[in-house]
Amino acid sequence: MIELRSAFHEYNAGTVVKLPDLTAGHGEELLILGLSGSGKTTLLHVLAGLLKPTGGSYRLDGTDLYSLGESERDRFRGNNIGLIFQAMHLIRSLTVLDNLKLAQYMAGRKQDEAKIRRLCSDLDIGPKLYSYPDELSHGQKQRVSIARAVVNDPVLLLADEPTSSLDDLRSGDVLNLLRKQAAETGATLIISTHDQRVKAHIPTVLTLDQPEGEVAG
Amino acid sequence: MNLLKLSTAYLKKNLLSTILNVLLLSFGIATIVILVLFSYQLEENLYKNAEGIDVVVGAKGSPIQLILSGIYHIDNPTGNIDLGEAKQLMRHPMVASAIPLALGDNYRGYRIVGTTTAYLEKYRAEPASGSLWDFEFEIVLGSDVAEQTNLAIGDRIVSSHGFSEAGHVHDDHELTVVGILHPTGTVLDRLILTGVETMWGIHQPHDHDHEDEYHSDQAHDDEHVHTHNHADGDSHSHSHDNHQQDGHFHENGHSHDHAGHHHTHGRAITDETFLDEGYDDEQITALLIRYSNPLAAAQFPRFVNDRTSMQAAAPAVEVTRLLSLLGVGLEAIRLFAFVLIFASVLGIFIALLNSMKERKYDLAIMRTLGGSRWKLFSHVVLEGVMISVAGGVLGLLMGHGAMEGIGRLFSEAQQFAVTGFVYVPGEELILLLAAAVGVLSSLIPAVMAYRTEIAETLSKS
Numbered sequence: 001m002i003e004l005r006s007a008f009h010e011y012n013a014g015t016v017v018k019l020p021d022l023t024a025g026h027g028e029e030l031l032i033l034g035l036s037g038s039g040k041t042t043l044l045h046v047l048a049g050l051l052k053p054t055g056g057s058y059r060l061d062g063t064d065l066y067s068l069g070e071s072e073r074d075r076f077r078g079n080n081i082g083l084i085f086q087a088m089h090l091i092r093s094l095t096v097l098d099n100l101k102l103a104q105y106m107a108g109r110k111q112d113e114a115k116i117r118r119l120c121s122d123l124d125i126g127p128k129l130y131s132y133p134d135e136l137s138h139g140q141k142q143r144v145s146i147a148r149a150v151v152n153d154p155v156l157l158l159a160d161e162p163t164s165s166l167d168d169l170r171s172g173d174v175l176n177l178l179r180k181q182a183a184e185t186g187a188t189l190i191i192s193t194h195d196q197r198v199k200a201h202i203p204t205v206l207t208l209d210q211p212e213g214e215v216a217g
Numbered sequence: 218m219n220l221l222k223l224s225t226a227y228l229k230k231n232l233l234s235t236i237l238n239v240l241l242l243s244f245g246i247a248t249i250v251i252l253v254l255f256s257y258q259l260e261e262n263l264y265k266n267a268e269g270i271d272v273v274v275g276a277k278g279s280p281i282q283l284i285l286s287g288i289y290h291i292d293n294p295t296g297n298i299d300l301g302e303a304k305q306l307m308r309h310p311m312v313a314s315a316i317p318l319a320l321g322d323n324y325r326g327y328r329i330v331g332t333t334t335a336y337l338e339k340y341r342a343e344p345a346s347g348s349l350w351d352f353e354f355e356i357v358l359g360s361d362v363a364e365q366t367n368l369a370i371g372d373r374i375v376s377s378h379g380f381s382e383a384g385h386v387h388d389d390h391e392l393t394v395v396g397i398l399h400p401t402g403t404v405l406d407r408l409i410l411t412g413v414e415t416m417w418g419i420h421q422p423h424d425h426d427h428e429d430e431y432h433s434d435q436a437h438d439d440e441h442v443h444t445h446n447h448a449d450g451d452s453h454s455h456s457h458d459n460h461q462q463d464g465h466f467h468e469n470g471h472s473h474d475h476a477g478h479h480h481t482h483g484r485a486i487t488d489e490t491f492l493d494e495g496y497d498d499e500q501i502t503a504l505l506i507r508y509s510n511p512l513a514a515a516q517f518p519r520f521v522n523d524r525t526s527m528q529a530a531a532p533a534v535e536v537t538r539l540l541s542l543l544g545v546g547l548e549a550i551r552l553f554a555f556v557l558i559f560a561s562v563l564g565i566f567i568a569l570l571n572s573m574k575e576r577k578y579d580l581a582i583m584r585t586l587g588g589s590r591w592k593l594f595s596h597v598v599l600e601g602v603m604i605s606v607a608g609g610v611l612g613l614l615m616g617h618g619a620m621e622g623i624g625r626l627f628s629e630a631q632q633f634a635v636t637g638f639v640y641v642p643g644e645e646l647i648l649l650l651a652a653a654v655g656v657l658s659s660l661i662p663a664v665m666a667y668r669t670e671i672a673e674t675l676s677k678s
Contacts, residue, residue, distance in 0.1 A: 041676050045672040045675075045676070048585070050585065050671045050672040050675070051672040070589070070590065071589040071590070071591070074584060074587050074588060074589045074590075075587050075589070076587075077585065077587055078585075078586050078587015078588070079587065083585050085675065087578075089578045089579070089581075089582045089675075091579050091582065092230070092579075093226040093227050093229070093230040093579075094223075094226050098218055098222070098226070101218035102218050102223065102583070102586065103586045103587075104218070105218040105219065106583055106586035106587040106588040106592070107586060107587035108587060111218060148586075
C-alpha cells in the first residue's frame with residue numbers, strides 16, 4: 001500500500017514540481033503517463049525513495065520513508081522497492097549471477113543462489129548466469145534488470161520507460177513479464193512512460209500534464 | 218558477493234592498470250626493503266665484528282683505513298709497526314688485552330692473518346674439524362674459505378703477496394691446513410688464520426740462491442704493505458730445501474738468533490707467551506685492544522697518537538663516521554624509493570579517479586539496491602588498499618629476492634656476506650606503509666563515491 005499526499009519538490013534553481021496525490025494497494029497496477037518535463041521523473045524518484053520531497057508525506061506499507069535516516073532509507077529501499085531503468089545499468093564487471101547477488105548483498109539479505117537460478121530460468125536467462133552484461137542481447141539485459149528488481153521480493157516495483165525502445169511485440173512481452181513478476185510477489189506495479197501503447201495493457205492511468213517550471217504560489 | 222569480491226571484479230576489469238600500479242608500488246617498496254635489509258646487516262656486521270675492540274693501534278695514516286683493514290679486513294693496512302713498540306703498549310696499564318695482527322698475504326683473495334689464538338677466542342671460533350695451529354706454517358681456515366676453496370685438512374697451499382690474487386707467490390713456503398673453523402657469522406669466516414711467526418717466516422730474507430726473489434719481493438714494498446724483516450738477514454739460517462724435500466715443516470723451523478732469543482722447531486707463539494717471546498725487531502700490522510677501564514677511551518688514543526710513531530683509532534668513532542659518509546648514499550636511495558612510492562600514490566589515485574567517472578552509474582545503482590554511502594566509500598578505499606597491499610607484499614618478496622641476488626653476485630668480492638634470507642624486526646610494518654599508500658590515494662575517489670547523488674546521476678542517463 002503506497003500513499004503520496006500533497007507532495008512537492010523544489011529544486012535548487014527554484015523550480016517547483018507539484019506531485020499528484022496517489023494511492024495504490026498491493027497487487028495493483030498503475031500507469032503514469034506524461035511527456036518529458038511533466039514531473040514524471042521527479043514523481044518516480046520520490047516514489048523510489050531516491051529524492052526527498054521538499055514537502056508532503058509518503059508512506060510505503062505504513063513506513064514514512066523520508067523520516068528514516070539516509071542509511072536506513074537505503075536499506076529499506078533495497079528490501080522493498082524494485083527499480084527498473086530504461087538504460088538498465090547492469091554492472092559490467094560482474095556476471096549476471098553476481099549482479100543479482102549484489103542486489104541481495106547491498107540490501108543486507110542472505111545470498112540465495114538457488115532463488116536466483118529459479119528466477120533466471122523463469123525469465124529465460126538461466127543459461128546466461130555466468131555471462132557478463134556485454135555478452136547479452138538487449139532483451140536479455142532487460143530481463144536481468146527485471147530479475148534484479150524483483151530478487152528481493154519488493155512491495156513496490158517501479159519501471160521507468162521500460163518499453164520505449166522496443167517494437168510492439170517486444171514491448172508487449174516486457175509488460176507481461178513485469179506484470180507477472182509483480183503479481184508473483186504481490187507488489188504494486190507502477191510504470192512511468194510516455195509510451196501510449198502501454199495503456200492497452202494497464203488500464204489505471206495517471207496522466208501528468210504539469211508544464212515544466214511551474215512556480216509555487 | 219561481498220566488498221572484497223566486488224572490488225576484485227573492478228580490479229580485474231582494469232587488469233593492465235592494476236598490474237602497472239601494483240608493480241610501480243612494489244618497486245618502491247622493494248627499494249626500501251633492500252635498504253632496510255642492507256643497513257641492518259651492515260650495522261650488525263660492523264657491530265658484531267668490532268665487539269670487544271675498544272681501539273685499534275697501527276701505523277699512522279687514515280684512521281678509517283686502519284679500522285677497515287684491522288677489524289673488517291677490507292682496505293689495505295696503513296703500514297706496519299715495530300713489535301717492540303707495540304709490546305710497550307700491550308703492557309700499558311690501561312690495556313686489558315691486545316691481539317696482534319700481521320697482514321700481508323692472501324690465498325686466492327682470502328687474507329692470511331698472522332695472530333694469536335686470542336683472536337679466535339674473541340670471536341668464539343672453534344675448529345669444526347682439525348685443530349688450531351701449533352707450529353709455524355700451519356693454518357686454520359674460516360668456514361667460508363674452506364667451502365669456497367675446497368681445501369681440506371692436510372692440504373698445502375702457497376700464499377700470494379699482498380691482498381689480491383695477482384700478488385707475487387711465496388712458493389718457497391708451503392702452508393699446511395690443520396683446522397677448519399665453525400661458521401661464526403663474523404669476518405673470521407673469510408680469513409685464513411695462522412700464528413704471527415708464520416707471516417714473519419714467509420717474508421724472511423732468503424738464502425743467497427733466492428736472492429733474486431728477495432729483491433723482487435722488496436720491489437713490491439711500495440705497493441703492498443706487509444710484514445717483512447729488515448734486520449740481520451744473515452743471522453737467519455733458513456733451509457728451504459728441507460721444506461720442499463721432506464715436507465716436515467715442524468721439524469725444520471727457523472732459528473731466529475737475535476735479541477738473545479732462541480726459537481727452534483717453529484713452535485707457534487702462544488697467546489700467553491707472546492709478550493715474553495722476544496722478536497722485538499719483527500713487525501706486525503695492528504693491535505686490537507680492549508681497555509681495562511672506560512676512562513682509557515679519553516686518554517689512551519691521545520697518548521698513542523701524540524707520544525708514539527703509531528696511531529690509535531676507535532672503531533665506535535670511525536664506524537659512526539663511516540656510516541655517516543655512507544649515509545649520504547643511502548639517503549639518496551631512500552629518497553629515490555619515496556619518489557617511486559609517491560609516483561605510485563599518484564598512479565593509484567589517477568586510476569581510481571578515472572574509474573569513478575566510468576562507474577558513476579554503477580555507484581548510483583549500488584545505492585538504489587540498498588548500499589549506504591559508507592559502503593561505497595569502503596568499496597573504493599578497499600580497492601586502493603588491495604592494490605597497495607599487493608604491491609607491498611610483492612615489494613617485500615622482491616626486496617628479499619634482490620638482496621639475496623646481490624649477496625650471491627658479490628659473495629666472492631665482499632668481506633660482508635649479505636643475504637636476502639634475513640628477517641629484520643619490524644619489517645612487516647612496511648605493509649602498513651603500503652596500506653597507508655592505498656588509503657591515501659583512494660581517499661578522494663572514495664569521497665566522490667560517498668557523495669554519489671542517486672537521483673541526479675540516474676536522471677542524467
